[in-house]
Every structure is written in C-alpha cells, then in structure tokens.
Amino acid sequence: MEKVFTDVKEKFSDIFNQTSKVIVGQTDVLKQIVISILCDSNALLEGYPGLAKTLSVRTLAQLMDLKFSRIQGTPDLMPSDITGTYVLEEHDGKREFKFQPGPVFANIVLFDEVNRASPRTHSAILEAMQEKQVTVGNKTFKLDKPFFVLATMNPIEMEGTFSLSEAQADRFLFKIKTDYPSIEEELDIVNRYTELLKDPSMKPILTKDNIFKLQDIVRKVPVANDIKKMVVELVNKSRKSKELIEYGASPRASIGLILAAKANALLNGRNYVTKEDITEMAFPVLRHRIILNFEAERNNFKEDDVVRYLLK
Amino acid sequence: MDNIIDALREVRRSLVLTRLFNRFTNAVLIFLVFALILTIFKLSWKFALIPPIIYLLPGIYNAFIKTSYKDIEDIVPDLEWQLRTAADNAEKQDEVVKSLKNLVLKNVKNVRSSFFFDEKSLVYKLVAIGCLSFIIVLIGSFHVNFGDFKGIFPTGFANKLGKGAGGILGENFAGVFDGKNDRGIYGEESVVELGNEEINLQITPENSLFDPSSLNNIENYDFTQSGVLNEIGASPDQSYEDRIKKEEQELIRTYLNKLAEYSNKKKQ
Numbered sequence: 001m002e003k004v005f006t007d008v009k010e011k012f013s014d015i016f017n018q019t020s021k022v023i024v025g026q027t028d029v030l031k032q033i034v035i036s037i038l039c040d041s042n043a044l045l046e047g048y049p050g051l052a053k054t055l056s057v058r059t060l061a062q063l064m065d066l067k068f069s070r071i072q073g074t075p076d077l078m079p080s081d082i083t084g085t086y087v088l089e090e091h092d093g094k095r096e097f098k099f100q101p102g103p104v105f106a107n108i109v110l111f112d113e114v115n116r117a118s119p120r121t122h123s124a125i126l127e128a129m130q131e132k133q134v135t136v137g138n139k140t141f142k143l144d145k146p147f148f149v150l151a152t153m154n155p156i157e158m159e160g161t162f163s164l165s166e167a168q169a170d171r172f173l174f175k176i177k178t179d180y181p182s183i184e185e186e187l188d189i190v191n192r193y194t195e196l197l198k199d200p201s202m203k204p205i206l207t208k209d210n211i212f213k214l215q216d217i218v219r220k221v222p223v224a225n226d227i228k229k230m231v232v233e234l235v236n237k238s239r240k241s242k243e244l245i246e247y248g249a250s251p252r253a254s255i256g257l258i259l260a261a262k263a264n265a266l267l268n269g270r271n272y273v274t275k276e277d278i279t280e281m282a283f284p285v286l287r288h289r290i291i292l293n294f295e296a297e298r299n300n301f302k303e304d305d306v307v308r309y310l311l312k
Numbered sequence: 313m314d315n316i317i318d319a320l321r322e323v324r325r326s327l328v329l330t331r332l333f334n335r336f337t338n339a340v341l342i343f344l345v346f347a348l349i350l351t352i353f354k355l356s357w358k359f360a361l362i363p364p365i366i367y368l369l370p371g372i373y374n375a376f377i378k379t380s381y382k383d384i385e386d387i388v389p390d391l392e393w394q395l396r397t398a399a400d401n402a403e404k405q406d407e408v409v410k411s412l413k414n415l416v417l418k419n420v421k422n423v424r425s426s427f428f429f430d431e432k433s434l435v436y437k438l439v440a441i442g443c444l445s446f447i448i449v450l451i452g453s454f455h456v457n458f459g460d461f462k463g464i465f466p467t468g469f470a471n472k473l474g475k476g477a478g479g480i481l482g483e484n485f486a487g488v489f490d491g492k493n494d495r496g497i498y499g500e501e502s503v504v505e506l507g508n509e510e511i512n513l514q515i516t517p518e519n520s521l522f523d524p525s526s527l528n529n530i531e532n533y534d535f536t537q538s539g540v541l542n543e544i545g546a547s548p549d550q551s552y553e554d555r556i557k558k559e560e561q562e563l564i565r566t567y568l569n570k571l572a573e574y575s576n577k578k579k580q
Binding site for chain 2: 004005217220221222223224225226227271272273274275
C-alpha cells in the first residue's frame, strides 16, 4: 500500500508534466481541479477570459480518459439545454419520443460563465451536481461516474448576470482563482501558440477505475484529531469574526476542508494529513463561503486576506 | 494494532524519562546555587532544598501527564503528524491506515533516546554541578562568608536556621586543605617536632596568661595576724537538751561555765 502512495504521486506528477506541454503555468489551478475530482466534488473557477480555463479542463479530461462537455452560460439557456430532452423520432413508420441526453451527461462538464445563466438553469445543474442524476419529465437518469462540474465565473462584466446564491455556491468544494501569467509565462504562451499548428496529442494516464480507486483511498486517508479540531475551530472562527465577516462558513466547509486536505496529502504521496494541507486548502475551500462585511470591504480586504487572518 | 500502540508508548516513555532527568539535573543545579548563597550568608543549607522541590513538582506532573506525541514530533520533525495520526486511528484496520502504521513503525525504529537529549546543555549542566559542588566545599572549609545573617531574623527562628552549610561543612572538612588534619595521626605538631628532647621552660610575667593589671578594688589583708579566734562560744543544741535529763542539765551547765571561766583566765 505504501507503494500506492508513491505511485499516485508519480502518476499525478506525470499528469502535470503532460498538461504543462499544453498549458503554461496554472499549476495550482490544475492541482485544485484534480483534488476536486478526487474528492468527487465540483469547483467554481473565477478568472478573466483567455486564461486557458477550458483548455485546462479538456486536457485533464483527456489525461484521465474522461468524457468532456462544455456548456456556455447565457441568459436564455434553458434547463433542458443542459439535461437533455425528449425528441420525436420515427422508426419503421412509428413515431416515438426518445430521450436525447444533454451535455450534462459527461464525466467532466465545463459550465462556462455560469453566472450568465438564469436561476432556473442554475438549479438544474445544481441538482445534477448534488444528486448525480437529472430528472426529465417523469423519468430520472443517473449520471455517469465520475461526475465533475467546473463552473467558471468572470469577475468583470457583472451586468446582466445572475450571481450564484450563497447556498448554491456552498455546494462547490472549491472556488479556484486563476490569475494572469507572469511575463516569462506569457512569452512562452506566445511562442507556443504562434508556432505550433495543433495541440500535442495526449495519451490517458489514468482510467476511470483508477479514479474510483483513488476517490476511495482519499476517504480512507487518516486524519489526526488535532487536525480535525483545528479545521472545526477555523470554520467556527469564520462565524465569530464579526469584525470582518458578515456570514461565516457552514459545516459543509469543515467537511470539504478535511476532504480536500486528504486529497492533497494523497497527491503529495502521503498517507496522513498535515497542517500544511489544511493551510493550503483553506483558501479555495473558504473564499466563496464567507461574506465580508462593510468594514472589510471598506478596507479593501479580499476573501483571501480574511482567510489568511483566520488562519493566524 | 498492539505493535503500533506499544511502539508509540515506548517512544513517549523515552521522552518522559529524558524530561525527568533534565528536570532533575536542573533541580540539582538550583539546589547547589541556593546552597552556595546560603553558605555564604551562614544560613542553613536545608533551605536550599525548597526551590528545587518547587521546581521539580510541576516538572514531574508535566512529564507524566502533559507529554504528548506532538512533543516527540517537535523533536523529530520526520515524524510530524504521523504519530498523532497513527495514535488517533489505531483502531482502524483499512489498508491506508495499515500503511501509515507500518511507516510509523519504520520511522520510530530510527528514533533514539539521544534525540531527546541536548548533549551540549547536559555537559554544561554537569560541569556546572561539579564546579558549584567544589566551590561550596572550598567555601565551607575556609569559612568564607559575608557575615552572619541570622541576626536579621527573630531569635527563635535564627536558632532554627542552624549552623549553616559552612558551619557543618567547615567542621567536617576543616583541616582537609590546611594540613591540620595531621594532628589526628601524629598528635600535637609542636610535640612531634620536639621528639624526646627535654626543654626548660621559665614562665615570666610577660608570658603568663594572668595579667595583674586587670584586677581592681582588691581588699588589703593583714597576713601577720594569728589565725586563732578571739572568742569561742558554745550553745546547747536542742537535740542535746532533749536527751539530757533535767537533773543532770544543771550539772553540765555548771561544768561548761567553769570550763569557760578557766579558759578566759588562761588567756588573761
């Protein structure tokens, strides 16, 4: 079993090496997406346009041998556009309704600009995320496993958008932030994409079965009671720090933080969780679960500043 | 499961013993420092036992009760979070926990008691203990002190303060370093030097321990007078009267009067 942890580390090291052929930088983003998949959860991705969000997820899907689909969020997007709908088909002179699955029937679903979609559509994708199933008409369809939704949000151009409610945002394990690349990274991007005609081919490194096994291992990674206590105290502190936070994180944050720390430990080839895992994972887990108060906003504090304050 | 628990207990026990030893050496140092101070001020060394006891008791409590796996992990960073995680999940039997237990057992084997010792500080402490002990013995034997501070205490309490370490040590060690201890073996040094040789000693007033000038208001006695008493009288004793019959008493009285008259006549 000890070898498994070493192998896992090597496998993911391979995956990140492969993605680096296509994506420059964004190591943390890729790592957090992988952790979300290993935790059998979903993630929000906030970043400016053109930061290789779609490319990152598509590349990961290729490397993990997973079916990938993409939904573009628009105000007129209907739930049936996501879930699929019944269409009338004619076979041998007989007409019958046949279910035409929507893009949600994939393993990795990229919901681009989720905040542009209407709340009705939000609820449809959230049901899929939560229940791993969709209901069309009077029939319920189970989604293929593993199922992972990566919803992106654009931090600018907020006009005409429908922000996710706190309850909806709470269902995402992570809120991953992408930032602009450094000068060197951007030069590398320019060189790559102005000289190469097509993306390098990717061969799957992991299979679905591997992912199921890894998801099982993640849940079995033992955690010290001190770590659990630390996590619960941290989340509790977010509710009590009224000087900066109006609404703190829910118990779902405690669960998510422990689970994410376990997956992070596994990615690092460890069979136990450390404080560093918690510190590292606290930012993506908590940043969308806390609502800053006026005082914090007046002082121009960001969510990450407040999480850093909570970790002190 | 038992293996991991035994291993964890063993490591913890090593740390507890090390902490107790450290605490004890510190207590000895504290005792010696206070003993030195008390010796210099001629106070009883027994009072130097109080500070180390006060220091030792919480240390013993902390060593036994508060020593945790975290303390071991702090000393051996390679074990960080491993011991606590393994201890907290000792009852689980899945393959991931088993692999952690194996890892902990492997790492714990490399932990030695010497990890818990700060060798440098231990050497310093032992040297300090040796030096302080030597200084106390020297001070005791040479009766070095800054005065008798018993005077600042009430009389009753001062008696309880006793002779002071210097006093006790001084008695025990007197002569160890000044050569006077030879007296016990050879007798009086001056006599040893003389051997069997005879000497004539003449005690002159200057050499005498008696100083006549120290005497004042001396009565003048006339040593030429005779020692014979001027008057002799006798009186009968009650018991005598009781035994002599009434008719004989007169006879005896007459006899004694005659005798007295005779004596007076003879004197004249």
